[in-house]
Amino acid sequence: MADPGTPGGIHIATGLEHNEVGLPSYTSANHEAMQDKRFRKLKGVVHDVAPAEVDTGGVAGMADLGLIAWGSTIGVVREALQRLRAQGYKVKGFYPKLLHPLPAQQFEDFGASCKRLLLPEVNFQGQLAHFVRAETSLRPESYTICGGMPFTPEMIVTRVKEILA
């Protein structure tokens, strides 16, 4: 849409379903066309946002385990990964910046470089794990807490060792 002050670009920005000239239009054909357009635009968002960070920590090739983390759990996972690597574990991290639309290909690429996946997150349902299973071919193991306290690096280290034991 043209910015105000652009000669010839006059339009109305409305929350109502509207046609090409900005007038409200509720026909089902128009609604379908507009939904199609909105969801097509949404796909492009993946390319506008910085890609997910892959935390290899110098681990080359296949990792024995990959950790996926989002939000404030990222810092905890970074620290846990450092401790694990210092003890000889081949582990990597993956920190998405965008959850919707999910950058599925980035998840797939990371998943392909790890033998197993663990997804610790602070909510009862394992919401991101659920989302990843729905939108990619990956099947990360979910690790959730919801008591109101964050994970500690030690909790992550312990769980990873249990899995890889």
Added chain:
Amino acid sequence: MNAPMQPNMHFHKVELKPKDYKNETTAFWCAGCGHYGVLTGLLRALSEIGVDPNYLVNVSGIGCSSRLPYFVQSYKMHTLHGRAGPVATGVQLARPDLAVVVTGGDGDGFSIGGGHMPHMARKNINMTYILMDNRVYGLTKGQVSPTSQQAMKASTTPYGGVEDGMDPVLYMLTYGATYVAQAFAGNAKLAAQLIKGGMEHKGFAFINLLSQCPSFNELDTAVTFRNACELVPEGHDTSDVSAAMLAVHKAKQEGRIASGLLYKTERPTLDQNMAQLVQNVGGHKDYDLRKIIDLSRP
């Protein structure tokens, strides 16, 4: 105050007739609705100022009144109920070169949007707020609004109301609006004159246009509004805020409504103060608020 300002492009004159500011969309409200008068007044004012439609932004919330921008040749935004003010504030701060006009109802402005009103006034946002005051919720078919008279029977008050109505004009005088005016919307000539004055004024201009709702408000009709509205006396000192308040109170005590230009003063607008602050701390005089906001995007 000589804060750096982008040129006021909207005052680059164009020669357009009032009907040229009316776009191809048919204006549609109930027969006899006062909102037609507001539209007529606005179109006339725009023509008299000669605003370039490309540099005009008309923002509204939700309501019968908030449909007005659909009919105006300008950039326009039909936003959320009660949120025209904050959106318009954003437009004005990001683009001080544009002419920003809000048109909306008494419910939109003073019920759900009430929390925004004092802040637009005290911050002196450089825009024109036209309240289309029909003293009722029209779009949702007749509920009490903050400006309804206590006696009004409505779907929410079948036996009459239990609260006194508020006065938008007194409210705006109290909170520091720098231009406050009132008229009957059916007096398109006066309405146009007051809107023109508001748009030419640098600062927050509030214009209360009393607009009858023949469908849902039987108390406030075109006839009662027309008869009640009385111009402030010839010698009224528009630079004196207490004189303005007194005029409103006095008229009210006598069962009338003070109309015309009630108050007008000058003080720095928020965009001027911001520009000044940026310069004081060594910033660029042509800083671009949108670029600053872009810095925080992911």
